[in-house]
Amino acid sequence: MSALHAVFGQPISHSRSPAIHAAFGQAEGIALQYRTIETGVDSFPAALQAFFEEGGRGANVTLPLKEAAFALCGSHGTAARRAGAVNTLVWQQDHWHGENTDGSGLVRDLTSRHGLDLRGCRVLLLGAGGAARGVAPALLDAGITELVVANRTPARADTLVDALGEPGRAVSAYWEALNEQGDFEIIINATSAARSDTPPPKLSLGLVNSRTSAVDLNYGAAAVPFLSWARAAGCRKQIDGLGMLVEQAAAAFHLWHGRHPDTDPVYAQLRTQTG
Known part of the structure; x- marks a missing residue:
């Protein structure tokens, strides 16, 4: 059964994260589902809980939710703690662990x-x-x-x-x-x-x-x-910020799956599409 992941933000329809993680998963032979979830700060806790109840155990967070995500985490990595902001969520036993790979x-x-x-x-x-x-x-x-x-x-x-x-x-x-x-x-x-x-x-x-x-x-x-x-x-x-987007996504992918994918092919493909 493929793993369920998502990126939360507002707006979020423009996000390239689903395509990036799909490419990483294909290259590494890891089946995953990755979706976009649009939510504001006030509705973010409920949206994250609904995602968890569907089986979500890893997520990215973008504007304007990074500081709100920090507050929802039960533990934090060093980078997230120093930043006071979270862009990557990892479920650990009974709580969300927050990291910042930006x-x-x-x-x-x-x-x-x-x-x-x-x-x-x-x-x-x-x-x-x-x-x-x-x-x-x-x-x-x-x-x-x-x-x-x-x-x-x-x-x-x-x-x-x-x-x-x-x-x-x-x-x-x-x-x-x-x-x-x-x-x-x-x-x-x-x-x-x-x-x-x-x-x-x-x-x-x-x-x-x-x-x-x-x-x-x-x-x-x-x-x-x-x-x-x-x-x-x-x-x-x-x-x-396209290269940063790809590199922070690769770091998040590593946190979820234990593998750090090659970023150059994905960056080259996105650069061709974005200009």
Whole structure:
């Protein structure tokens, strides 16, 4: 009997996760069912319980549910605990165990696929929600010198920085005063502004130097506005979140099935489809 898995989020119909995990399962000879389940924060606990009652024992979680998923877990992995956000659920005996594979997935994509050396880099992280929380600890672990977190609600940026526990290396900044922060080697967009009706404030060209790479954790149409700005600003590389999506999915697959699939064929196929 095939295993039952799902990805929860809102919106979720655009998700590539079912295709990714189907490809992983086929390559590894593992039969599985993987579906999308759309739910908001308020209805998420009931939706997760219904999924469990159907036989679900492993799931992914995306916007806007990563922090809510953290609260529903009876135990957490180190990455999830540091992030305060969960993107992968694993049933363990009598409770959901929460992991966060976003950060490791991003670092693996940036270093292995795109050839970036994160060591010594000054990084600007735009956003302080579940996506930003997921990647921030892994960026620090990868050896960056400084992480500046900016969010339209400054208190959320302050909360994330406090949770990271890296005074001096992780600091918050007002979005409106980013032009006072100097330039960065990496600028990461972890906001969901392109999926909403409210665009983020415009970014200064002074944030960019000759080595700057721009990374959007979104992919497809949602990544177009930020990466268009990055191209116009002269960023050396413009990278969307498709590779991170594949790498974090592979890490989740390993947690569920004990095997880490080859990600390159799946990434190549999705890149051909996405452009």
